[in-house]
Amino acid sequence: MVxxxxxxxxxxxxxxMHRQALSVCHGICEQDVIKKVGRMMWIEFENLIRWFLHTFxxxxxxxxxxxxxxxxxxxxLFKGTRALQMLLGLTILVMSSFIFKWAKFxxxxxxxxxxxxxxxxxxxxxxxxxxxxxxxxxxxxxxxYTLNPEAEAxxxxxxxxxxxxxxxxxxxxxxxxxRENNTEGLIEMGTILDSKLTKExxxxxxxxxxxIHDGAVIVRKNRVKAxxxxxxxxxxxxxxxxxxxxxxxxxxxxxxxxxxxxxxxEETGTISVVIGGKITRDLxxxxxxxxxxxxxxxxxxxxxxxxxx
Numbered sequence: 015m016v017x018x019x020x021x022x023x024x025x026x027x028x029x030x031m032h033r034q035a036l037s038v039c040h041g042i043c044e045q046d047v048i049k050k051v052g053r054m055m056w057i058e059f060e061n062l063i064r065w066f067l068h069t070f071x072x073x074x075x076x077x078x079x080x081x082x083x084x085x086x087x088x089x090x091l092f093k094g095t096r097a098l099q100m101l102l103g104l105t106i107l108v109m110s111s112f113i114f115k116w117a118k119f120x121x122x123x124x125x126x127x128x129x130x131x132x133x134x135x136x137x138x139x140x141x142x143x144x145x146x147x148x149x150x151x152x153x154x155x156x157x158x159y160t161l162n163p164e165a166e167a168x169x170x171x172x173x174x175x176x177x178x179x180x181x182x183x184x185x186x187x188x189x190x191x192x193r194e195n196n197t198e199g200l201i202e203m204g205t206i207l208d209s210k211l212t213k214e215x216x217x218x219x220x221x222x223x224x225x226i227h228d229g230a231v232i233v234r235k236n237r238v239k240a241x242x243x244x245x246x247x248x249x250x251x252x253x254x255x256x257x258x259x260x261x262x263x264x265x266x267x268x269x270x271x272x273x274x275x276x277x278x279x280e281e282t283g284t285i286s287v288v289i290g291g292k293i294t295r296d297l298x299x300x301x302x303x304x305x306x307x308x309x310x311x312x313x314x315x316x317x318x319x320x321x322x323x
Contacts, residue, residue: 104137169211169236170306176216177278177285178299186280187220188230188260190245191306195271201232204243211238220278230263230275246270248291257293264288274309276302 111126173189180187190197205226209215211233219241220227226242233239247259248266264275269291277286286295287305294305 184283187278204240
């Protein structure tokens, strides 16, 4: 019995040693395999870089730059408009079509393939204002546009004077100051003016007997682009019941764009500034001037060397 136990102990030790040796060999083999795979991947990457440098031409770089710039300008044109949401929906539909085709969903793929002809016509109809605006935008805007600090300060001063004068007379006013987001769709629905911004122009527009005193004035690049423009109302139910249609329209448009809106209340004669859906109320001339100056300074720095306005 003693000899049998001794033999069993020796056999177990040999088995344990054999397992340890196998595990060490297995670990070494795994490390070798990982190193070989990593070396092969690095060689493939080097070959890809060499092929790219060998075949890439300067024309390809220009081509990529032009396509990227056109896509960027299209996004900038649609930014802040409802057309951007439609464009995103169309992009999702195109991606879904490829996914369904790859997954072999034949019925859905057949339906989408037969819809493309109608969708192409629908896109032309839906984006017709944006397409027309883009073509006009290319032909009219200069290559570089630099904001003049003196002209900016003068414009702010005219806005402050007009707002305080109308507030003292309790004349209601709604003035939208365009920033980065394009509001051409709103301008086209109003009365086109394209006049220099002055206190007298704003007063003449918002006087009660003026035919275009209803709606908003849109200011772009120190000029009154249009008057009598109707803005979308906010759906925010948390706004104070004291706020009227002008304030709700100001909140609505600033929820969709980065515009700054100055509101003069006809009932109370107070001045408010709305940006990002937030209202700052009961401003005097000094506070209004400070708010408008602070809001336009970052835009001025970003716009000094901006392509195509």
